[in-house]
Amino acid sequence: MAIKAWITEQGFEWLGVVFDAPRSSVHFAYRPLECDHITIKSCPVAIVENQQQREDAVARRLAAAGGHPNVVRFHGAYESGALLHQLLEYCHAGDLFTILMQSPNQRFSQQRAWTYFVQIARAIKFLHDCDIAHRDVSLENVLLSDDGQCKLCDFGLSSTTTQRSNERVGKLIYMAPEVLAGDSYDPVKADVWSLGVVLFIMLTGAAPVSEASAVCPAFRILCTHGCRILESWRMLDVCSTSMQLLLSRLLQPDPALRLDSMDAILQKVRWMSRCRREPSVSSFSG
CATH class of the missing domain: 3.30.200.20 (Phosphorylase Kinase; domain 1)
Structure with missing residues (x-):
């Protein structure tokens, strides 16, 4: 039929x-x-x-x-x-990747990217609080409602938060290094890396690396210099110092040094907003 x-x-x-x-x-x-x-x-x-x-x-x-x-x-x-x-x-506006590609310069303003980032982080925190790791966080898997609310979707690759695995799941440019390497990994920290890639793409219009492995020159630069890769792209004008510091904690190749939870990320968000370094976002407990 x-x-x-x-x-x-x-x-x-x-x-x-x-x-x-x-x-x-x-x-x-x-x-x-x-x-x-x-x-x-x-x-x-x-x-x-x-x-x-x-x-x-x-x-x-x-x-x-x-x-x-x-x-x-x-x-x-x-x-x-x-x-x-x-x-x-029903999310009539479509997915964030398509919306981003239709935006001027194929990137969002820092304020818009920040708003979406906080909403996505809240969604992932809710999943983690329910003992669910998404494992496929990407712009393609975030829909936008008519009132501008991000809606995380597509949970077919999810696992429990405590289920260590060596499955290579998700989209290549969003995969954490340990996932791509086939190591036993913490799916919560893998979600943190993917969220960092989402933020990076929203700000710059491009992924930080084509894949998180030594065969990728951009990944080698990221391992050596962190998010100073933005400087080589002359993109510092679209990404504040505090945002760069946040990205460096999200896109930390060593999972032991990466921010380890959405709670830690949202705590950073609250601190950055109180310091008036980023647009104010209310109700961070959601």
Whole structure:
């Protein structure tokens, strides 16, 4: 059955296609009974079966914890033939990567990047507090609502926070060095690295490294000079000194020296705001 026909059969009003690829597609729809809009992500069951089990487990745990304004709401999943349809919160503005690429100079202002960064950090903290490590934090996995709220999504690669692993998961440019190396790693600290990459890209429009390994010249520079790589790019005017210091603690190649939790990151955020070094962001406890 075609996806549009399945959506109509559920009593929903089909509104359009976001994208349609051989392995997955995303559609928008309206649910008359609930009076809300939703996103429907459809994939072949054979491809996503294991990931869907994780998605379902994470959805139940997050719902039991009361949800979070910066985490996308999961409305359920349904199988139809060979397809699995996931019903998700409607975020009309799309994902942050696409929005960034459409922005002037393909980067955000420091204030805008800072606002998004804090929201994403809050979302990851909520997951970690629920004993969930995301393991695929990226701009592509953050949606933006019409009111400007970031919504972290896609939990199919998640694990518990205490589950050390040597799985190479996530997108290459966001992978922490220890993940890429295949070492046994702490997934919480891997999320911290990925969040640092997200912030770096929002500020500069480019990833700090193509991959976090010795074969990448930019990574060797990062290991030697830290985030002074910004100076070589002549990007210091878009990144304050305090922001550079924060990036250096997030993008620390040695996980033992990296900021070790979202609590530690948000504590830095509070300190930076009190010192008036960054735009003020209220309610940091979320």
